[in-house]
Amino acid sequence: MFNRLSERGPTARWLRRTGIALGCVVALTLSAGAWMTYQNDFAIREQRVTIPGPQQPLDGVLALPKSGNGPYGLVVFVHGDGPADASRDSFYRPIWETFARAGYASLSWNKPGVDGAPGNWLNQSMQDRAEEVTAAIDWARGRSDIDPDRIGGWGISQAxxxxxxVAARRPELQFVILVGVAVNWLRQGEYNLRAELRARNAPESDLATALARRDRTNQLLRDNAGYDRYLATGIEESPMSADRWxxxxxxxxxxxxxxxxxxxxPVLLELGEADLNVDVAETETVYRELVRPDLLTVQTYPRASHNIARENLDNGRDSVESFLVAVFAPRQIYAPGYLDNLRRYVEQQPARSTP
Structure with missing residues (x-):
């Protein structure tokens, strides 16, 4: 009997240990799921809204503070380049939460043609986009839960x-916050090209070839060349689409x-020192020269990217670390101090009398 029990002992111990291990895995999985849910449960209430736009309706999201009835201040969001949905794939939600803690709602919308929204954002000029923002401001000022004397804007990159x-046309706005913005389209494009190649340690011959291609493309633009002519030149290995052209x-x-x-x-300029898209030194210099000093605040973040994200989690990196932070700690994507600075800035702005 003793020998028989002895023979079954290792199997029983293995089963017990396996059960304990599986239990630990299940517990860790549940804990991770609970943590992920907690980290992605932002202190905001999101409402789907339709904004009458100048060309077509805008499919928007109004992110209100978690509690209260208002009237709240409002930050109108203006996207950068690309096919952005209202939350920019949830990248905005930590910022919406930050503004909510200061008593502000946030308003953003799908670019035309994105997520079923009518239109095509590639058919827009910067003037068209400014008219969209103006229409959104006018719509928001008519809501009882929005304070018309506390409406500002937040815009990134191409914004x-x-x-x-919009700020120049609407002096009743309370403030604008500009993140990673450039001054001149053509200079920004060349800076970005050089910075990306430098970051990849590309040889000088690659840079010379890329700059030559860029010069030829720019000459076609100056010549008002059509898309067929652009394609026929074979300048680029991966040519733009007709809409992009x-x-x-x-x-x-x-x-x-x-x-x-x-x-x-008031203007708040937010710049990342590790920005590969924009020459932030030029941006700061030009803004300091041309914007009234008493209206301008500049905040620069070391080791921060174009989006004021931590450099090691951005700048084109597609890493496991970036994914894990985005999923399990989305507020930690941003450079230290950035979210707190946004909150403090809007809290400090006095309301502006509506004309």
Whole structure:
């Protein structure tokens, strides 16, 4: 009997240990799921809204503070380049939560043609985008839960050719926050090309070839060349689509310099020192020269990317670490201090009397 029990002992121990291990895996999985749910449960209430736009309705999201009835302040979001949905694939939600803690709602919308929204964002000029923002502001001012004296804007990247135009036209706005914005479209494109190649340690011959291609493309734009002519030249290994060519042709001369002296409201400029898209030194210099000093605040973040995300989690990296942080700790994507600075800035802005 003793020997028989002895023979079964190792199997029983293995089964027990396996059961314990599986239990631990299940517990860890449940804990991870609970943690992920907690980390992605933002202190906001999201409402789907339809905004009357200048060309077609805008499919939007109004992110309100978790509690209260308002009236709340409002931050109108303006996207950068690309086919962005209202939350920019949830990238905005930590920022919406930050503004909510300061008593502000956030308003954003799908670009035309994105997630079923009508239209095509590639058919827009920067002027068209500015008119969209103006229409959204007018719509929001008619809501009883929004304080018309506390409406500002937050814009990133390409929004730097959109939101300052709105700010210059709408002096009743409370503030604008500009993140990773450039000044001149053509200079920004060349800077980005050089920075990306430098980051990949590309040889000088690659840079020379890329710059030559860029010069030829820009000459076609200056010549008002059609898409067929652009394709026929075979300049680029991966040519733009016809819609993209039209978008670039409409917007490549964008330069915000003439508009900046017209701005009469507070401006917060948020810049990442590791930005590969924009020459942040040029941006800061031009804004300091052209925006009234008493209206301008500049905050620069070391080791932060174009999006004011931590450099090691952005700048084109597709890493496991980036994925894990995005899923399990989305607020940690951003550079230290960025979210707190946004909250403090809007809290400090006095309400502006509506004309």
């Amino acid at each position: 730097g050719w959109v939101l300052p135009e 039209g978008f670039v042709a409409r917007n490549y001369l964008s330069d915000i310099s003439p508009t900046l002296p017209q701005i009469q409201i």
